[in-house]
Amino acid sequence: MTKGRVTVIDIAKAAGVSKSTVSLVLQGSSLVNDATRAKVNSVMRDLGYVYNRGAANLRQSGSNSKIIGVVVNDLTNSFFAELAVGVDMVVQSAGFVQFLSNTSENLDRQREVIASMREHGISGLILSPARGTEASDLKPLVASGIPVVVAVRNVPGAKVSSIASDNRQGVFAAVQHLVSLGHSRIAFLGGFRDTAVFHERLEGYRAAARSCLLGHDEDLVVDSAPSRAGGAEAIGRALSIGSKPTAAVCFNDAVAFGACDGLRAKGIEPGKEFAVVGFDDVIEAKTAVPALTTISVDPQGMGRRAAQLLLKQISAGKAEAETIVSSVRLVVRESCGTGNGSTLGRKQA
């Protein structure tokens, strides 16, 4: 039965050296005699010493607590679980530990959780924000100089680093895929024209059209609400034009589902007679439509990249916000394509 905690002073006494020597050993300093170090280490083992990071951290008076906060909006969704796993991998191998919390899309919860992490002195935060998160929610954190990287979703006005999927590349690849399946009239369906994301994706569509086809018809670009209903409406309009499309890439999966609805209503079987690809945003619906090819990001890879970015910022002291883009892959469901998904875009680091 050990009497209370064993401290550096205990082991100093037992090893016949002073506190600071022990401290040096703990930090792997080269200023200490090998024999002494060995002695100290063995005493530590014998007495069952455990390092008190809290105390060390307090003294160092900076937040190098070696703890990284990770806050996700829905851990129940395997996308975010995988994201957390990716983060954990790099965080662990950098000698940090991960504080992980789930907000369940609850802003109050998110605030609490972030506050709590701050009290514990996290060195940095990776946040997959709850819906409705605003820049002001992150204000105090960034003001205090704690590096933050926002993943998956954007927080509009926030001056923080973020990582999002490669919209342009994803749609580009989708179009290529459809072309390789023999389509030449491919529609771009859904999304509001006044959003940045819409333009990034549309840009991917146009670029692919330029590079794969002879050109494309702007009539094939049909905007709509980025919802299932919007998709149904959009496919209707797309099919009413002169030379009908035989395939569509959709702004997101909700639109894609809607497009499928619309096709079925017209007696067209999606996936067989008309190819549909959707960007995989509304991830809750991920497994719903097997006939659908989706453009998906690799969550673990995204987690790893987010963590790397954060660690970089932590070690760099203070770097300015940076937005990076995560690779994206086409996931082909059913036996209607090649393998299980080919990785595109930049390589994972």
Add this chain to the structure above:
Amino acid sequence: MTKGRVTVIDIAKAAGVSKSTVSLVLQGSSLVNDATRAKVNSVMRDLGYVYNRGAANLRQSGSNSKIIGVVVNDLTNSFFAELAVGVDMVVQSAGFVQFLSNTSENLDRQREVIASMREHGISGLILSPARGTEASDLKPLVASGIPVVVAVRNVPGAKVSSIASDNRQGVFAAVQHLVSLGHSRIAFLGGFRDTAVFHERLEGYRAAARSCLLGHDEDLVVDSAPSRAGGAEAIGRALSIGSKPTAAVCFNDAVAFGACDGLRAKGIEPGKEFAVVGFDDVIEAKTAVPALTTISVDPQGMGRRAAQLLLKQISAGKAEAETIVSSVRLVVRESCGTGNGSTLGRKQA
């Protein structure tokens, strides 16, 4: 731009009181004048004070760090992700935060992670152990008086609390379910007779047989290796007896899969001509066979219970190890049954 961290002393100065008064306010002590408290609180808000739990914890010299370690063997598996979510719920609402790490079934990783958590002064640990975890791995932790609860899997010799699924109740319910489907000759397949789990499950089978049928034939109990191959073998033996069974409840899902294999080999369609139910242990395979009804535990519920148990032990100072049992439910796949799963056994608290 704030100059360094703002501390109690800053806010004491600004509020015109002393450090200790501030401290009392922080702890919500009733020994402080309401006016003073209000003043102090407002100053804290103005200066953007953040409580330093590390320092507090250091002074209190006990591990009431308000942090709970959670270590799971595979966060990629949604079962464990849900478990973590369940834990997080109660942990958060008790004002604790969760350190979550993933071991990927790697014992070294697990050791590292637990060590790291210890250094950070966790108040307790919930562990879903990696395969091969031994009592000795937990020895130092429990010796240091940190409450540990082991979930999902057992660690043989360890004197720690644990939470596992309700074997008896689960099999009982499975048999009831089969009876309600009209079966009267139901086999119990697979598992080694020399394990405690086997007997718990078999006991559920016998009890159900007693209560639902007139009695049962011990010939219908066929042990085997708890594996897919074992299941195939067991079903063969079960079908060779005088009055053949028309359904089986299996020791686990691996056995159940094997039984399905065996049935198909004999030209019998599992799920249609012969009902198979399996205890959902080999959770990796969860989604593999849609024809199968499984006995599953509710992972979130299990997480919540684990957390409750841990918190109880933490507040109780030191209680002896306790094993509790988590409710279990039947998950009926396909459209071959009623709803999506009915909850059985004890209610979740």
Add this chain to the structure above:
DNA sequence: CTGTTAGCGCTTTCAC
């Protein structure tokens, strides 16, 4: 290379 001396930010007696 090793020992001494101050604190990090907080809580906690114990006086006032």
Add this chain to the structure above:
DNA sequence: GTGAAAGCGCTAACAG
């Protein structure tokens, strides 16, 4: 009710 002082376990200057 509120203030002064001591100290949790550790690290960071400096001396030796």
